[in-house]
């Protein structure tokens with residue numbers, strides 16, 4: 001059964017595009033994956049343009065979509081792929097709502113900072129209104145810090161259980177992205193790659 005994974009979070013710079021690209025690349029090792037950019041900023045589209053210049057990167061189906069075609073195009077991609085991963089803008093506009101509505105899972109990256117958590121609450125609420133399962137992914141997590149503990153307490157207070165797998169603050173994510181790659185390609189033995197693999201396995205468990 002095909003799965004649409006929408007990466008959404010109103011807070012800018014939380015890690016949506018990094019997560020979408022890396023997850024798509026990791027899944028593409030075993031599954032047919034389409035990656036969709038619905039953010040007018042087009043960061044993922046730029047990443048893909050760099051990727052297209054490489055000869056060593058596995059080709060991915062890629063689409064930059066917006067507006068009235070979005071729902072129909074997502075449905076079309078679902079018919080020919082196992083996973084459709086959607087990267088959304090840092091505001092929940094009409095397109096982001098449509099992506100959430102069409103998603104089998106909504107991933108909400110947050111960094112250990114109060115504004116990220118507050119913004120995530122809005123995204124969780126929206127996914128709940130659309131009756132879509134949503135889960136927090138902790139990104140740029142330091143090995144140990146006061147902010148990390150505060151975040152854990154804040155999540156627990158709200159009854160939110162994040163993904164077990166978390167992503168650290170790692171240059172491998174920045175370097176791979178700049179090269180049009182995922183960390184599992186650009187730095188396969190890195191901690192970043194292990195984190196993405198663990199996250200992918202947990203997502204596979206969730207979507208069954």
Ligand SMILES: Nc1ncnc2c1ncn2[C@@H]1O[C@H](COP(=O)(O)OP(=O)(O)OP(=O)(O)O)[C@@H](O)[C@H]1O
Nearest residue numbers: 012013014015016017018090140168169170173174
């Ligand atoms: N785990 C990480 N380790 C190191 N750098 C990271 C990590 N995650 C994201 N970044 C960096 O943080 C910045 C923002 O990440 P990204 O573009 O993925 O966020 P975003 O949520 O898509 O932003 P926007 O809301 O603008 O679309 C980028 O420069 C990215 O390289």
Ligand SMILES: [Mg+2]
Nearest residue numbers: 016017039043
């Ligand atoms: Mg982005």
